[in-house]
Amino acid sequence: MTPLLLAPIAVPVLGAVIYASAGWRRATAGVSAASAALVLCAAVTIAVEVVRHGPRTALAGSVRVDALSAFMLVVIGAVALLATAATPGHLRTEIAAGRAGARTAARHCLLVQLFLAAMSLAVLAANLGVLWVAVEATTVVTAFLVGQRRTRSAVEAAWKYVVICSTGIALALLGTFLLNYAAQHAAPGAGLDWAELTAVAHGLDPDVTRIAVVLLIVGFGTKAGLAPLHAWLPDAHSQAPAPVSALMSGVLLSVAFYAILRVKVIADAALGTGFAQLLLVVIAVMSLVLAASLLLAQRDYKRMLAYSSIEHMGLLALGTAVGGRAAIAAVLLHVLGHGLAKGVLFLGAGRILQVTGTSRIDQVRGLAEREPVLAGCFGFGVLALIGLPPFSLFASELGIARAGFTAGLGWAVAAALVLVLVIAAALVTHTGRMVLGAAPEGPGAATAPRRAPAFATAVLVVGLVACAALGVTAGPLTPLLSLAADLVGTP
Amino acid sequence: MSHDLYVQLLDLACGLLLITSVLVLWRRELTVIIRVFALQGAALAALVAVLAVRDGSVELGVVAVGLLVLRAGVLPALLRRALAAAGEQRRDVRPLVNVASSLLAAAVLALLGHAISRPLVALAPSAATQAVPVGMTVVLIGFFVLVTRRRALSQLVGFLLMDNGITAVGFLTTSGAGPAVELGVSLDVLMVVLVLQILTTRMRDTFGDTDLDELRELRD
Numbered sequence: 001m002t003p004l005l006l007a008p009i010a011v012p013v014l015g016a017v018i019y020a021s022a023g024w025r026r027a028t029a030g031v032s033a034a035s036a037a038l039v040l041c042a043a044v045t046i047a048v049e050v051v052r053h054g055p056r057t058a059l060a061g062s063v064r065v066d067a068l069s070a071f072m073l074v075v076i077g078a079v080a081l082l083a084t085a086a087t088p089g090h091l092r093t094e095i096a097a098g099r100a101g102a103r104t105a106a107r108h109c110l111l112v113q114l115f116l117a118a119m120s121l122a123v124l125a126a127n128l129g130v131l132w133v134a135v136e137a138t139t140v141v142t143a144f145l146v147g148q149r150r151t152r153s154a155v156e157a158a159w160k161y162v163v164i165c166s167t168g169i170a171l172a173l174l175g176t177f178l179l180n181y182a183a184q185h186a187a188p189g190a191g192l193d194w195a196e197l198t199a200v201a202h203g204l205d206p207d208v209t210r211i212a213v214v215l216l217i218v219g220f221g222t223k224a225g226l227a228p229l230h231a232w233l234p235d236a237h238s239q240a241p242a243p244v245s246a247l248m249s250g251v252l253l254s255v256a257f258y259a260i261l262r263v264k265v266i267a268d269a270a271l272g273t274g275f276a277q278l279l280l281v282v283i284a285v286m287s288l289v290l291a292a293s294l295l296l297a298q299r300d301y302k303r304m305l306a307y308s309s310i311e312h313m314g315l316l317a318l319g320t321a322v323g324g325r326a327a328i329a330a331v332l333l334h335v336l337g338h339g340l341a342k343g344v345l346f347l348g349a350g351r352i353l354q355v356t357g358t359s360r361i362d363q364v365r366g367l368a369e370r371e372p373v374l375a376g377c378f379g380f381g382v383l384a385l386i387g388l389p390p391f392s393l394f395a396s397e398l399g400i401a402r403a404g405f406t407a408g409l410g411w412a413v414a415a416a417l418v419l420v421l422v423i424a425a426a427l428v429t430h431t432g433r434m435v436l437g438a439a440p441e442g443p444g445a446a447t448a449p450r451r452a453p454a455f456a457t458a459v460l461v462v463g464l465v466a467c468a469a470l471g472v473t474a475g476p477l478t479p480l481l482s483l484a485a486d487l488v489g490t491p
Numbered sequence: 492m493s494h495d496l497y498v499q500l501l502d503l504a505c506g507l508l509l510i511t512s513v514l515v516l517w518r519r520e521l522t523v524i525i526r527v528f529a530l531q532g533a534a535l536a537a538l539v540a541v542l543a544v545r546d547g548s549v550e551l552g553v554v555a556v557g558l559l560v561l562r563a564g565v566l567p568a569l570l571r572r573a574l575a576a577a578g579e580q581r582r583d584v585r586p587l588v589n590v591a592s593s594l595l596a597a598a599v600l601a602l603l604g605h606a607i608s609r610p611l612v613a614l615a616p617s618a619a620t621q622a623v624p625v626g627m628t629v630v631l632i633g634f635f636v637l638v639t640r641r642r643a644l645s646q647l648v649g650f651l652l653m654d655n656g657i658t659a660v661g662f663l664t665t666s667g668a669g670p671a672v673e674l675g676v677s678l679d680v681l682m683v684v685l686v687l688q689i690l691t692t693r694m695r696d697t698f699g700d701t702d703l704d705e706l707r708e709l710r711d
Contacts, residue, residue, distance in 0.1 A: 129672030136679040177661035207610030235709040
């Protein structure tokens with residue numbers, strides 16, 4: 001069992017070693033995707049094991065998978081496969097356009113592999129301290145990916161990203177230390193292990209735990225792109241290369257959010273459900289208001305997608321605040337659906353940027369005429385994002401809303417629904433302008449081969465189909481989802 | 492070590508921790524700020540060393556030596572290198588808040604630090620936890636430096652002050668969170684500083700300056 005549990009960390013590290021030694025060439029172009037595929041396979045196998053035989057541990061208990069970690073591993077594997085499969089095409093176009101060299105490409109792939117390993121470590125860690133280290137490590141490895149283009153705006157985005165995320169996550173470290181303090185006084189010898197923390201949670205000193213929970217939720221919320229420390233997100237997402245944006249928005253935010261789910265279990269046991277609920281509802285509504293107000297007049301389509309990520313993280317926070325099995329199952333389904341849809345959209349946006357040479361909404365016109373398949377993928381991706389059926393975000397948003405009304409949080413859900421409608425209208429208007437209409441003359445002319453590479457397009461279609469299939473039936477994921485919802489939903 | 496001596500040494504280390512944070516607020520010269528920061532690193536290491544002697548713990552002693560090397564040696568050296576790379580920009584000339592108001596803010600933050608720490612002290616009153624408010628104050632002052640300074644490098648110092656404060660709170664409350672976590676945390680902080688140092692250099696290459704006011708391309 002141990003090798004299987006360590007595979008999601010070891011395989012990407014091995015991939016990174018390959019890129020470090022062999023560099024970027026024809027033979028290594030596929031290593032990235034192969035590694036992601038292996039991570040996904042391992043994740044699925046682990047999930048099957050966990051559903052059949054319950055939680056598993058390795059390395060003397062320092063690595064532990066239960067249904068929640070197994071589900072997060074599946075999300076990491078799925079979105080990573082999507083992003084890495086599109087990477088070679090993206091990098092080749094960048095190299096052909098002279099915006100990158102073989103060295104940049106090799107470093108890109110190496111850092112992405114380390115990024116995957118750090119995210120896997122974060123969800124596999126049995127210990128809150130190790131989880132913290134892994135989440136902070138993702139900041140370090142992605143900093144140079146965000147600043148890859150070395151332009152003024154890329155350097156600015158990278159600086160803000162590292163400073164704001166490190167500061168936020170430093171707050172989470174303080175919260176971690178305080179929780180450790182409370183745990184050691186509740187039961188001498190208890191540490192930061194999730195299982196131990198949950199076991200002693202009822203005896204934690206409420207006053208200290210309250211401070212710790214606020215620091216942990218705000219701290220990991222920073223990395224998850226939740227208000228009030230969300231400011232790094234639109235800059236970083238708009239400046240990072242498309243496959244990296246897809247990974248950051250599709251999984252990195254959710255991995256940070258996974259920490260909040262774990263913290264909520266402890267907070268509910270120590271403080272009752274009211275405290276974390278109030279905190280999360282406030283954060284959720286703030287994030288939604290922010291996303292709605294900044295999306296209305298948005299002029300840059302990559303930033304538009306970034307603000308939409310803040311919106312969806314707000315919805316996750318709302319669902320988590322509602323609590324209970326149904327809401328948590330919907331939240332987890334939303335994590336996967338959002339990962340797939342946002343992954344497709346960022347990859348599509350990267351392609352649009354390569355084709356048109358601009359990231360301004362008003363300079364992209366009549367995409368459907370010039371690039372019908374790409375425009376179709378982007379258009380359907382946005383429809384998935386605003387939660388239209390058959391895509392899975394419809395099912396999960398409905399689930400969150402229904403659970404919210406039942407749990408007596410109707411006012412918050414109603415406010416959220418209004419904001420979601422505003423956001424949907426903004427997204428549809430902006431996208432409609434880009435996709436429909438007549439193609440412009442002059443600037444915005446092609447800077448990349450006109451015909452999109454068939455494989456890259458296929459990746460987008462596969463992502464959308466997966467998202468839609470998930471909306472029709474969660475299928476084999478259902479037992480995993482309900483086991484994971486039990487872990488968080490019932491204190 | 493007698494109990495009185497232990498308490499006195501502990502208070503001395505914590506006092507140094509606090510005074511150095513206020514000095515960072517007071518001085519504008521970046522070379523001086525870096526020297527003060529190194530002194531604070533030494534004070535933090537001394538604090539852990541005192542705890543190690545009290546507990547007779549070899550492990551904590553090793554951590555103290557590690558902290559001394561990292562926070563009084565390596566990190567200040569990295570900051571100095573970044574400063575040398577930044578060329579002429581040695582003074583934080585136009586902070587958002589002037590010195591007098593900064594010092595006043597420090598006093599308010601100290602009060603706030605004490606208020607936040609009350610439940611922490613109440614949980615297990617001892618000489619070490621009595622000193623937790625100092626650690627909290629250092630965290631808050633670090634945050635204040637981070638948001639009110641305009642030079643990239645002084646922002647970095649603010650982040651590191653925060654981190655020193657958090658480490659102090661961690662050791663004062665629980666004598667650390669286990670060797671694996673301590674090592675991971677230290678490595679992460681070191682990596683963040685390295686990354687930011689490289690970014691400072693890049694910033695100077697692309698902007699010709701490390702004034703954070705130049706960072707205004709990306710805005711909604």
